[in-house]
Structure formats: C-alpha cells, structure tokens
Amino acid sequence: GAVVSQHPSRVICKSGTSVKIECRSLDFQATTMFWYRQFPKQSLMLMATSNEGSKATYEQGVEKDKFLINHASLTLSTLTVTSAHPEDSSFYICSARYWTNEKLFFGSGTQLSVL
Amino acid sequence: RKEVEQDPGPFNVPEGATVAFNCTYSNSASQSFFWYRQDCRKEPKLLMSVYSSGNEDGRFTAQLNRASQYISLLIRDSKLSDSATYLCVVNGWNNNDMRFGAGTRLTVKP
Numbered sequence: 001g002a003v004v005s006q007h008p009s010r011v012i013c014k015s016g017t018s019v020k021i022e023c024r025s026l027d028f029q030a031t032t033m034f035w036y037r038q039f040p041k042q043s044l045m046l047m048a049t050s051n052e053g054s055k056a057t058y059e060q061g062v063e064k065d066k067f068l069i070n071h072a073s074l075t076l077s078t079l080t081v082t083s084a085h086p087e088d089s090s091f092y093i094c095s096a097r098y099w100t101n102e103k104l105f106f107g108s109g110t111q112l113s114v115l
Numbered sequence: 116r117k118e119v120e121q122d123p124g125p126f127n128v129p130e131g132a133t134v135a136f137n138c139t140y141s142n143s144a145s146q147s148f149f150w151y152r153q154d155c156r157k158e159p160k161l162l163m164s165v166y167s168s169g170n171e172d173g174r175f176t177a178q179l180n181r182a183s184q185y186i187s188l189l190i191r192d193s194k195l196s197d198s199a200t201y202l203c204v205v206n207g208w209n210n211n212d213m214r215f216g217a218g219t220r221l222t223v224k225p
Contacts, residue, residue, distance in 0.1 A: 034213065043217035044159070044202070093158055097213075103149055104204070104213060106158035 003027055004096050006107025013084055014115055021079045021110045023094030029074035030096035034104070035067075038091040050077050084114045118142065119205050121216035129224055132193045136219045138203030139185040147206040148179055148186045152199040153218065159202055162188075193223045 003026040011019050023033055032051055036044040048069050050056040056069035068080040077096075081088055091111050095104040120139045128134050140148075148165035163170065165177040165186050176189040186205075190197055203216035 036215075044153075044215045046213075046215070091156065095159075095213075102147075103161050103164060104151075104159075106160070109156075109158050111156075 004030075004094065004105045004107045006094050006110060008110060009108060010111045010113075012113045012115065015085050016083055019081045019084055019112060021081075021092055021094070021112075023077045023079070023096065023107050025075045025096045025105070028096075028098050030077075031074065031099060032097045033071055033077040034095045034097075035069060035077075035079050036093045036095070038093065038109075044093065047079075081112065084112070086114045088112065089114045117217075119203055119214045119216040121201075121203050121219050123217055123219060125220040125222055127222045127224060128193055130193055130195060132223075133189065133191045134193060134221065135187055135189045136201055136203075136221075137185050137187050138205075138216050139183075140203075140205045140214075141184070142205070143181075143184060145205045147213075148177075149204040150175075150177055150186075150188050151202040151204055153202055154199050162201070190221075193221075195223050195225065197221060198223045 005024045035047045037047050038044050046059050047062045048056045048058045050069050050071040052071050052074050058064045071077040091109050093109040094107040097104050118141050150162040151159035152162045153159040163172050163177050165179050167179055169178040174191045178187045200218040200220050202218045205214050
C-alpha cells in the first residue's frame with residue numbers, strides 16, 4: 001500500500017522556537033495533504049488542507065501565521081509551528097490522498113513537546 | 116449538529132462478542148465513507164471503505180444508509196487485538212477535505 005513518511009517522530013523544544021515537520025508521500029503523488037492535531041484522549045482535529053501549488057485552507061480557529069504550511073511539490077508538505085509555546089504540545093499527524101474520494105494514508109505522527 | 120458524530124463509548128465487551136458502532140454525518144452530498152482504527156499514540160490505519168451495497172471483510176461488516184445518513188461497523192467474534200479507537204471518516208463539504216468522527220473506544224476483555 002501507499003506509504004506516507006512523517007518526521008521527526010518526536011521533537012522537544014524550548015518555548016519560542018520554531019519546529020518544522022515534514023510529510024512525504026513515498027510512492028504516489030499526493031494532490032492533497034491534510035494536517036491534524038490530537039491532544040491526549042481526544043479525537044483528531046483537522047487543522048488545514050493543503051493542495052500542491054496553492055495556499056492551504058485552514059480550519060476555523062487555527063492561526064495560519066502560527067502554523068505555516070507549504071505544499072511545494074506533489075510529494076512533500078511541511079508544517080512549521082512558529083514560536084512554539086507549551087500549549088502547542090500535541091501529536092501532529094499528516095495524511096495524503098491521491099485523488100478526491102480516495103482513502104487517506106497517514107504519516108506516523110510527530111509528538112511535539114514544548115518546554 | 117456535528118458534521119460527523121459517533122458514540123464515544125467506551126464499549127467494553129468480552130472476547131467473542133459481537134459489537135456494532137454507528138456514525139452519522141450531516142452532509143447528504145458526501146460520497147466517500149471509511150472506517151479507520153487508531154491505537155493509542157499511533158496513526159489511524161484504514162480498516163475498510165464503506166460501499167453503498169455494504170461490504171464485508173472477515174469479521175468486519177460495514178454498511179451505509181444514505182437515507183438516514185449513517186454508516187455502521189459490525190465486528191463479530193471480537194478478539195483482544197480489536198481493542199482500539201474506531202474512527203468514522205466522511206469526505207468533506209467541498210469534496211476536498213475529510214471529516215473525522217471523534218472515535219469510538221472499544222476494549223475487548225478476556
């Protein structure tokens with residue numbers, strides 16, 4: 001099956017620093033990638049939808065200047081958490097899809113801990 | 116009303132039991148439906164797609180009711196390894212994004 005690689009798997013950083021998370025589709029071209037956040041014992045929350053070559057669409061309540069998304073190619077999307085704070089500590093997961101209505105393939109997630 | 120709604124559970128069942136989950140969705144134009152399972156602190160993994168005619172994969176049966184806007188997942192002969200959170204996923208409102216239910220937690224006990 002399709003593989004989506006996400007890294008790093010774990011990041012510990014100081015408050016105020018920026019963290020970049022990469023999401024790559026390894027064996028298919030992902031027209032759309034999604035970014036989610038999941039707090040402990042809570043459900044996945046969609047943060048933004050990213051289409052290659054265009055600006056990401058952010059969900060209500062998600063600050064686009066804080067969570068920068070770049071989808072520069074059909075195989076790579078990045079999420080940068082700028083000026084991270086402890087409340088940004090969470091599990092971030094990406095997913096990718098080849099075409100509309102197709103199933104999603106997920107990255108393995110990134111656990112971000114901001115001290 | 117939430118876009119995709121699931122009973123959060125938890126469902127605690129003995130091994131061998133049959134358990135069913137429902138998921139309702141609000142957008143009648145939705146075209147694609149999926150069940151994923153997520154283990155603690157892991158990424159969701161596709162369990163099965165849900166087709167209009169209903170589909171079965173071993174002990175798992177998925178059904179779609181468009182008139183009532185819900186999908187269901189039936190697990191027969193539950194195994195300990197079935198313990199996980201089951202996520203209902205429906206394609207989104209502009210046919211581009213995907214919406215997740217909050218998940219239903221299942222624990223299968225010996």
